[in-house]
Amino acid sequence: MAEKELTSKPENTNESKEISTSVLMKRWKKFKTLKRGYYSFLVILFFYLLSFAFPLLINKDALIVHYEGEYYFPVFQFYDAKTFGQDRPGETNYRILKQEFSNQDGDNWVLMPLYPYSPNENLLEEIPGIPPHPPTMQNFAGTDDRGRDVFARLMYGFNISISFALVVTMFSYILGVVIGAILGFFGGKIDIFGQRLIEIWSTLPFLYVIIIISSLVQPNFILLTVILTLFGWIGITYYIRGEFYREKAREYVSAAVSMGAKNRTIILKHILPNSLVPIISFAPFAIVGNISSLVALDFLGFGLPPPTPSWGQLMDQGLQNINNWWLVTFPLIALFLTLLCIVFIGEAIREAFDPKVYSRLR
């Protein structure tokens, strides 16, 4: 009766009707109110999901071909030119096929994707003159020095850049969190030796390692992911180790110990969720960093193997053909907008996770 007094305060009874929110939910709600970051997040998310559908949207292969009463789906299956009576070796050129069918005025038709060019396809056959070709109504962003459509390459490059950055960030986070947690929780000798090993590891010159490796083997997506992960986790351990040191001294951890909880429970259930804030706020910037790393490696020629559509490689072309403005401008705009959106997201996440309210004391 006596102690009921506190619980029956009016503000508490009001609150109990509302749904209780976890700290994470609260932060997500706060994030949603930060419009700039939230809309950037939606835009990036939309385009990234859309980019998995690019083979249906940006492709030289037709979606459906109706030829002499039969339906063909070239997006999913390869047909050589002879199938549709085209007189050329190898693959069918569906854009030309569409032209031919409409000229024939028959029952045959071709349904092309929205933007009927592929990133690795050379357009010299259709566009006269020496590449790079300036932008036209058909090729929004012109072609590069091998006659490939720049717009298609940029779009496919977006998917590769973001995927690459996400994968690298995820793996380096996992590695960094595990190692940082071990160092921070157990401390003592493990921490001292672990830290020294990390210091030795971190002095390895990243770029030289890449150059050496790529001179031995042709780098591919997986190899580059592994290399960047191996160099990317170190920063994360510093954060997590520090957080673990701080959190393990808190009384709720003592309470868990005195309850008889195992180390594993204490680490995973109690300390870890409370120490993720700094690395969550850091994540968007890590992604930005990894996108830039890939661009830089591609630019230097140590990145993904040709003819993978990559932004760095396009920028390299821009540098070599500095007079062809579209080769310089469009890749830069794409990179700029992407990084800008992610930085906006990062800014909003930081604000949502920052317990400080930025107010002045007067």
Add this chain to the structure above:
Amino acid sequence: MSTILEVIDLETQFKTDDKFVKAVDKISFTLNRGETLGIVGESGSGKSVSVFSIMRLIPDPPGKITGGKIFYDSKDSGRVDLLSITEKQMLHYRGNEISMIFQEPMTSLNPVFRCGEQVVEAIELHQKVSHQEAKERTLNLFNEVKLPNPERIFQAYPHQLSGGQKQRVMIAMAMSCNPHILIADEPTTALDVTVQATILDLMRQLRDEIGMSIIFITHDLGVIGEIADKVAVMYKGKIVEQGTTLDIFSNPQHPYTKSLLACRPPLGIRLKKLPVISDFMNEDENGNMVEVNASVEQVVNSVIVSEKETQDRRNALMNNAPRLRVKNLKTYFPSTKNFFGKVLDWVRAVDDVSFDVYPGETLGLVGESGCGKTTLGRTILRLVDATDGEVIYKDKDIFSFKGDDLKEMRKNMQIIFQDPYSSLNPRLTIGSAILEPMKIHGIYSNDRERKDKVFELLEKVNMEPSHFNRYPHEFSGGQRQRICIARALAVNPEFIICDESVSALDVSVQAQVLNLLIKLREELHLTYIFISHDLSVVKFMSDRMVVMNQGVIEEMGPADEIYNNPQKEYTKKLIEAIPKGDIETISERAKRRAKLLEEV
């Protein structure tokens, strides 16, 4: 006596999510020259916000002063409304004519500067003096606030000083510009009772010598009785009662004031349970106050325990075999090491301590901070490794436990910590926090049964089952402490160590939690070791009491006996330090002060 500060209808609001909350709701009071006004109320009653409003230090957003006037009568510039002048003009008054000391001496000094330099900076900010003069004045101030060895303190960094010394530095800093008004926001709450007594003593002396006005804020009416000339009692943003200290103590009118007076653990007598707010007032569904017609004496007399009852209880307890025996326990921490890491010197946190605890008993452990009482509690629970000695729990040596034995011990012995804010994992709901220990120990076969038990426990600690899915940040300090108690009870322990479990709580909330602990002790036959720096609380709670000082036991015996007849100087000092709040002392002090104030 002339008025120096007049607050009229002050209103300050805070924006939370979508609504505005009135933290301070139209309060008015006056402060005369040389007078000390005490503002008392529980946390969240708006007492701090009201003085921060006077200093115009309300963070905006979310806060805003939305109404009222604050007239300050300055010696140089006459009567000004502090709320209508510009920020630049305000700088002249803030820190110079009106200065402030804060609750947390640990964080209100900048850790990277030497203490002396920080005071010098404050002086140079407001007065045109040379650096050398400022330095001399600082040393004088340090002398005035009775810091030992001012030259050394001047050169010391904040972390090298004790809490009491830091608070003295803060007072010196606040005094540095000879303020006309000193605002003290809970200056003694974070300190031990003994240190609190010395700080109060110092403030009284400085006030009488210099003749400045003080606004003293605290949640403890006992402290108010020690220092204030008049009192304003705040409750939910409003001042519910104002008057001279003598009037408030001898004839309280508002039920809230009565409950604040009654809920402090009394010293001369032994009570079954402490009076709490609801003995004096309740709330109906609309949040209106319903007064219970009772005087302080009536309520206190209804729960008094006679000496014979105490005696009988103790005899019954001592008839059993001890549940816990601590024998020659030593816990040392390395303090200096040589180049190769060999320990040269130790801090003897617990040094050769022996005592027994009987089943059903509460053993009180009292001493100043740093005396080793917390380390002792943690060593018993094996949260800290002992250096030497034995702890025998039910005829088994705790230090020899491994694996399953250790797990079994963890089930039987629990701890409730001091800080209710950090002892709950912020990411776990209340329900899963209480559920977790049961899961660890495999109590009950499935989660549904465990959940039912959680509901039962929540009710037992006077919380509601609907709190199951809520997170710690939604609760007040007292509620969180009750959740911690429920979590400790989840594994059906026999033995609980309460490590300063009520020290971070307001006196009114402290009374509720103490009553709960007593109720649970009777219902569940628990045995407690109750640790606190406040002898009055320990005396109220415990059957026997152990007084600790610098790692060793000074004195041990039945609680009332130690209080009534202390043998050691140290125990006497602890008893001396408790704010008594008895009417004779207050009226005597009031007479003396009246004379002094007339001279002003």
